[in-house]
Amino acid sequence: MTAALLELADVNAYYGQSHVLHGVSLTVREGEVVSLLGRNGAGKTTTILTIMGYLNPAPGHIRFRGxxxxxxxPHRLAKMGFGFVPQERGIFPSLTVRENLTTFARAGGWTLDRIFSIFPRLAERQGNWGGQLSGGEQQMLAIARALLLNPSLLLLDEPSEGLAPMIVREILGVLADLRREGLAILLVEQNLRAALDLADRHHVLSKGQIVFTGTSSELEGNESVLKDYLSV
Ligand SMILES: Nc1ncnc2c1ncn2[C@@H]1O[C@H](COP(=O)(O)OP(=O)(O)O)[C@@H](O)[C@H]1O
Ligand SMILES: [Mg+2]
Structure with a gap:
């Protein structure tokens, strides 16, 4: 078995005195799509922010390629190969779409032309201000910007949240293409069906602890996890 691309071992996280993550362990291997599931407030965003260096280190280990x-x-992680699509998207409202894309780009297989071919709407909107975009366009821009870092691991925090079904399908289609190309992805997703279809393995969080790890068929067959932690 190959070493994990990303490994969290017994990770804790705090907001001030408030202890939110309690010993979270999870892995993402090369070429694997892994979901992080759980109800609102379970600690999904906190886990991602801890990985991405936005929260102060607390006991635990985070390893990338060992x-x-x-x-x-965050900037060092971006250089190492982390691409991050935050829950609030983080678009710069007073930069154009094109500037949002090119300001942080790193050389590699993902180019502006290739981005415009998978997201034609961004090509049409490239001269508009970031702040003029719809929610769906902002999400596409956030994903596109992360891809232009030419990452080896993409982390997405609820990319389909609050978007119209047609846009959700378009975004999930792009993620499925990325998976086929072998990009490793850690996906936080409230849409369980989408997570089951897209991810190879799943981690379920509850109150800052991992309560389930398994494949899509193992998760689909586990009625108590679905009912107790995912309200299905
Ligand atoms: N900035 C913050 N300060 C204090 N507590 C926070 C902060 N952000 C989140 N929390 C708390 O941490 C817990 C986990 O939140 P979060 O990671 O955002 O959950 P999820 O992404 O799974 O909905 C929740 O109890 C939430 O209220
Ligand atoms: Mg969240």
Whole structure:
């Protein structure tokens, strides 16, 4: 078995005095799509923010290709190969779509032309301000910007949240294409059907602890996890 691309071992996280993650362990292997599921407030975003270096390091290990990266700052992680699509998207409203895309790009297989071919709407809107985009366009822009970092691991926090069904289908279609190309993805998703279809393995969080890890068929067959932690 190959070493995990990303490994969290016994990770804790705090907001001030409030202890939110209690020993979270999870892995994402090369070429694997892994979901992180759980109800609102379970700690999904906190887990992603901890990985991405936005929260202060607390006891636990975060390893990328075997190297300890716990406590590394976001810009260093981006250089190492992390692409991050935050829950609030983080579009710069007073940069154009094109500037949002090119300001942080790193050389590699993902180019502006290739981005415009998978997201034609961004090509049409490239001269508009980031702040003029619809929610769906902002989400496409956030994903596109992360891809232009040419990451080896893409982390997405609820990419389909609050979007119209047609846009959700378009975004999930792009993620399925990325999976086929072998990009490793850690996906936080409220849409269980989408997560089951897209991800190879799933981690379920409840109150800051992992309560289930398994494949799509194992999760679909586990009625108590579905009912107790995912309200299905
Ligand atoms: N900035 C913050 N300060 C204090 N508590 C927070 C903050 N952000 C989130 N929390 C708390 O941490 C817990 C986990 O939140 P979060 O990781 O956002 O959950 P999820 O993404 O699964 O909905 C919740 O109890 C939430 O209220
Ligand atoms: Mg969240």
């Amino acid at each position: 190297e300890e990266v716990g406590g590394a700052r």
